[in-house]
Amino acid sequence: MLTTKEAIEKRRSIRKFKPDSIANEYIRELLNAARLAPSGCNAQPWRFKVVKDAATKAKLAQAAYDQSFISQAPVVIVCCADVQGYFDGTVSGAQDLGKIGAIEGRIVTILEGRAEAFKTIERSELGPRIASNVAIAIEHIVLRALDYGLGSCWIRLIDEQKVKELFGWDDNIYIVALLPIGYPAEIPDARKRLELNEIIIE
Numbered sequence: 001m002l003t004t005k006e007a008i009e010k011r012r013s014i015r016k017f018k019p020d021s022i023a024n025e026y027i028r029e030l031l032n033a034a035r036l037a038p039s040g041c042n043a044q045p046w047r048f049k050v051v052k053d054a055a056t057k058a059k060l061a062q063a064a065y066d067q068s069f070i071s072q073a074p075v076v077i078v079c080c081a082d083v084q085g086y087f088d089g090t091v092s093g094a095q096d097l098g099k100i101g102a103i104e105g106r107i108v109t110i111l112e113g114r115a116e117a118f119k120t121i122e123r124s125e126l127g128p129r130i131a132s133n134v135a136i137a138i139e140h141i142v143l144r145a146l147d148y149g150l151g152s153c154w155i156r157l158i159d160e161q162k163v164k165e166l167f168g169w170d171d172n173i174y175i176v177a178l179l180p181i182g183y184p185a186e187i188p189d190a191r192k193r194l195e196l197n198e199i200i201i202e
């Protein structure tokens, strides 16, 4: 088992996979790591579709502007945000910030006792706003995968509409990323990173 530091330093985006399948038990462990991620209001808006079927993986690769390596991975996880919970009351509290509710199909954040009485958010705006929650869960999967010798690659260059049509999903689902996962056939060198002094704003 790797330490968190080791996993962070060892991780690479993997774009070549061995054909070997992944045990279901491992997939469940990866999704369990996602489940434990933090989220605003503890909303847990992440949803995951695990795709193993070759034809569907090929369509996902197409929807990702023909990034064909995606279909070579034994598993592709379609990582989404579900906005519905914010409208039906499942997501209920923003802790000390106030309450969240829906009025006429718009999310309302009631900032109790604050200068601003409330803010409204359209349904179509909500997906991108809550995507950061899903991103954290995805990175939990990415790092936990290393414990099983598995590699993955974030895929954000996607035609989201095509992915939604493929599964018949409505506007409650916002596509955040695809995550092809498998046993690496090639582990690339570390890509260059900015130095600490380049990322710290004095």
Ligand SMILES: Cc1cc2nc3c(=O)[nH]c(=O)nc-3n(C[C@H](O)[C@H](O)[C@H](O)COP(=O)(O)O)c2cc1C
Pocket: 011, 012, 013, 014, 015, 067, 153, 154, 155, 156, 157, 158, 188, 190, 191
């Ligand atoms: C949000 C996000 C979107 C990305 N989208 C793609 C993508 O569509 N296709 C791809 O091949 N790599 C994609 N990547 C992988 C990056 O290219 C990669 O993380 C970066 O070059 C650094 O390399 P490393 O992950 O091996 O350290 C994405 C990464 C992130 C975090």
